[in-house]
Amino acid sequence: MCSRILLVVVLLTPIAYFTAGLGSIEALAAPQSSNPLSGDESAIRDGKSLFRGICAVCHGRNADGKGERGQGSDLRKFKRGFTRYLEIAQNGRDTGRTQKMPAWGKVLPEEDLIKIGAFLETLAIEGANWVDPE
Amino acid sequence: MSALFKVATGACLGLSLILLPVSGVQAAPVTDILLEANPASSWLHANGNWAAYRYSELRQINPANAGDLGAAWVFNSGAKNDPQMTPLYHDGLVYYAQDNQLWALDGGTGRVVWKYTHEIPEDYGGYNADFVLGKHRGVAIMGETVFMLSTDSKLHGVDYKTGEQKFVKQYLTYPKDFEMAEDSNGYAITVGPLAILGQIIVPLNATDFGGLPGFVDGVNPCTGESNWRANMIPGPGEPGADTWPGNSADYGGAGPWMTGSWDAELERYFTGTANAYPWNPAGRGGGKEDNVGAASLVAINTSDGSVAWRYTAVPGDPWDYDTQQTPLIIDVNGKKTIVHPNKTGFIHYLDIDTGRFLRATPFADKITWVEGYDRNGRPINQIALPIEGGDQVEVYPALFGGTNMYPHSYSPLTGLIYLAAANNGMMYGFEKIQVISNVRHFGATMEFMFGYEVNLAMDANSGKEVWRDQKSLPGYSGGMFSTAGDIVAYVSANGDATVTNSSTGEILWTFNMGATGKAGGITYMHDGTQYILQSAGGIQGFGNEAHPHSAGGGYLIAFTLR
Numbered sequence: 001m002c003s004r005i006l007l008v009v010v011l012l013t014p015i016a017y018f019t020a021g022l023g024s025i026e027a028l029a030a031p032q033s034s035n036p037l038s039g040d041e042s043a044i045r046d047g048k049s050l051f052r053g054i055c056a057v058c059h060g061r062n063a064d065g066k067g068e069r070g071q072g073s074d075l076r077k078f079k080r081g082f083t084r085y086l087e088i089a090q091n092g093r094d095t096g097r098t099q100k101m102p103a104w105g106k107v108l109p110e111e112d113l114i115k116i117g118a119f120l121e122t123l124a125i126e127g128a129n130w131v132d133p134e
Numbered sequence: 135m136s137a138l139f140k141v142a143t144g145a146c147l148g149l150s151l152i153l154l155p156v157s158g159v160q161a162a163p164v165t166d167i168l169l170e171a172n173p174a175s176s177w178l179h180a181n182g183n184w185a186a187y188r189y190s191e192l193r194q195i196n197p198a199n200a201g202d203l204g205a206a207w208v209f210n211s212g213a214k215n216d217p218q219m220t221p222l223y224h225d226g227l228v229y230y231a232q233d234n235q236l237w238a239l240d241g242g243t244g245r246v247v248w249k250y251t252h253e254i255p256e257d258y259g260g261y262n263a264d265f266v267l268g269k270h271r272g273v274a275i276m277g278e279t280v281f282m283l284s285t286d287s288k289l290h291g292v293d294y295k296t297g298e299q300k301f302v303k304q305y306l307t308y309p310k311d312f313e314m315a316e317d318s319n320g321y322a323i324t325v326g327p328l329a330i331l332g333q334i335i336v337p338l339n340a341t342d343f344g345g346l347p348g349f350v351d352g353v354n355p356c357t358g359e360s361n362w363r364a365n366m367i368p369g370p371g372e373p374g375a376d377t378w379p380g381n382s383a384d385y386g387g388a389g390p391w392m393t394g395s396w397d398a399e400l401e402r403y404f405t406g407t408a409n410a411y412p413w414n415p416a417g418r419g420g421g422k423e424d425n426v427g428a429a430s431l432v433a434i435n436t437s438d439g440s441v442a443w444r445y446t447a448v449p450g451d452p453w454d455y456d457t458q459q460t461p462l463i464i465d466v467n468g469k470k471t472i473v474h475p476n477k478t479g480f481i482h483y484l485d486i487d488t489g490r491f492l493r494a495t496p497f498a499d500k501i502t503w504v505e506g507y508d509r510n511g512r513p514i515n516q517i518a519l520p521i522e523g524g525d526q527v528e529v530y531p532a533l534f535g536g537t538n539m540y541p542h543s544y545s546p547l548t549g550l551i552y553l554a555a556a557n558n559g560m561m562y563g564f565e566k567i568q569v570i571s572n573v574r575h576f577g578a579t580m581e582f583m584f585g586y587e588v589n590l591a592m593d594a595n596s597g598k599e600v601w602r603d604q605k606s607l608p609g610y611s612g613g614m615f616s617t618a619g620d621i622v623a624y625v626s627a628n629g630d631a632t633v634t635n636s637s638t639g640e641i642l643w644t645f646n647m648g649a650t651g652k653a654g655g656i657t658y659m660h661d662g663t664q665y666i667l668q669s670a671g672g673i674q675g676f677g678n679e680a681h682p683h684s685a686g687g688g689y690l691i692a693f694t695l696r
Binding site: 049050052053054056057058060061062066068069097098099100102103105106107108 | 214215233259261262264265267268312313523526533563565566567568570571575576577579580581582678686
């Protein structure tokens with residue numbers, strides 16, 4: 001219970017209001033994050049290219065889950081925090097359907113997945129969370 | 135030459151060269167004469183006949199009584215992936231494949247008579263090969279053997295009455311799980327084999343799993359051994375080989391992933407081929423080289439596997455415009471012609487002997503990628519390609535095509551081609567091609583503008599539309615068959631099974647199957663009753679969730695007159 005209240009407080013830090021004050025709507029949408037490369041412009045650029053080249057086929061170019069190969073999650077709403085993101089991206093996930101989330105851990109460097117995470121954060125919509133639970 | 139294959143194989147098939155007496159009750163091996171006929175009481179090829187008409191001679195169900203159709207039985211395959219399978223029927227049994235299993239069902243009750251199961255090896259995988267795992271579009275039957283291709287590139291010969299395995303033959307490597315393999319490229323098969331005289335045609339596709347080049351094999355029905363292998367992409371010295379710069383042909387795709395048609399007179403197999411790979415053409419000429427053999431039609435001499443001709447419908451294919459759809463062999467204005475509706479939004483007409491382009495008539499409601507085709511069969515004024523890493527461009531049709539893998543039918547009764555069409559567009563862009571476990575990724579991204587499903591009747595001679603059944607929501611029809619009783623039947627993304635008057639398009643009957651329809655149906659005669667078999671189940675497709683019924687399911691539903 002305690003940690004949930006803490007989380008709300010973290011998300012409503014004055015930084016968000018401050019950047020919004022500068023007139024940037026994108027900055028308001030960008031959540032706080034436990035990703036070490038969060039907000040790093042060059043990481044976000046690399047992450048975007050990697051995401052579009054590798055993940056978009058299932059998750060859609062805009063990470064909305066509408067990929068040509070279908071049935072990937074809407075990653076704009078990813079809410080399990082950065083560390084869980086990295087675990088799922090590395091180890092994959094069984095869905096019970098034929099189509100699974102592949103395990104990328106052995107074929108993509110961790111840094112690439114962190115960069116993809118940094119890019120995904122910038123697409124976050126309501127309900128998303130990239131902060132690790134306490 | 136095919137006579138040679140026949141003599142060699144006749145004994146193993148349970149066929150003597152003397153005609154067998156045909157009687158309704160006794161076991162009846164599938165003879166050459168039966169293979170050559172149009173579907174009537176039996177349905178022996180996924181595409182109906184060698185010319186791929188999906189047209190039956192049966193007339194018990196017709197416009198006067200189709201309104202009295204009702205469900206007779208339901209079979210649940212428990213499908214884990216899209217059911218796209220066109221069943222076969224012969225001598226009392228329905229043959230049906232899903233998820234690398236093959237069933238024989240009693241044609242009158244749908245009860246399982248036998249089941250054959252193939253275990254996919256544990257290292258099958260790769261980053262998107264699960265997309266096709268367990269999809270089957272057809273099986274073949276010859277003599278006393280049913281032939282199933284499994285996703286891992288193997289042909290299974292199975293006894294038609296007992297389900298006992300006769301042989302298994304693997305052709306090429308299958309896609310490997312990239313956690314276990316340095317090289318995850320491989321062939322993943324969804325297409326059905328085709329029984330021709332003395333041989334089984336085995337199409338081999340790897341296009342969207344890394345792009346290994348596509349082939350067609352002609353194989354021995356007793357052992358599965360290859361008699362010959364034809365390459366879709368021209369080999370060194372063949373015309374068009376120089377349209378693949380560097381080593382791009384090694385990963386150029388062009389797999390034949392739908393069953394083609396066969397002409398017994400010419401002894402020639404005609405097949406469409408997949409897109410050129412990767413989708414981003416940067417490494418294969420940037421769209422400026424033709425990449426002959428991909429997004430093409432290929433004619434193969436089945437006596438020796440030599441390629442008679444190739445016609446490239448989408449030169450340098452930058453749009454993922456497979457033209458794998460089944461070519462029809464139709465008498466157009468008195469001359470046997472290849473007629474080919476495909477993703478481009480056009481029906482292509484080609485000379486059957488030479489592959490010479492005759493004309494291309496549009497059937498899609500919106501086509502923006504080109505203005506049309508010139509006299510030599512080349513696209514006129516193709517739009518500018520997107521720049522890698524830059525903005526997307528708007529393209530109609532979307533990459534799932536004016537028509538795609540949902541099969542069409544041709545009725546000699548009406549002279550009409552029945553098309554499972556859709557009108558969708560896409561925003562389409564190129565990205566850097568990533569390479570993982572030696573697998574080249576698509577290098578392209580897309581967002582879809584979903585349009586409507588439309589079931590079209592087109593005059594085969596003129597290429598003009600005669601009638602349409604247009605749905606309000608996105609989807610494809612599951613595919614068509616037509617009959618001498620003047621009906622055409624299809625299923626829709628909204629879950630409807632529909633029977634219309636094939637001449638007028640009047641809707642005679644609909645039935646809510648409760649799940650998206652994705653497969654071509656068949657009709658057969660069992661104990662004096664005509665059955666219609668339709669399939670329901672599968673995802674609506676490509677992120678489209680327009681229909682309120684849930685995704686999944688795998689049902690085969692039989693209908694008869696009540």
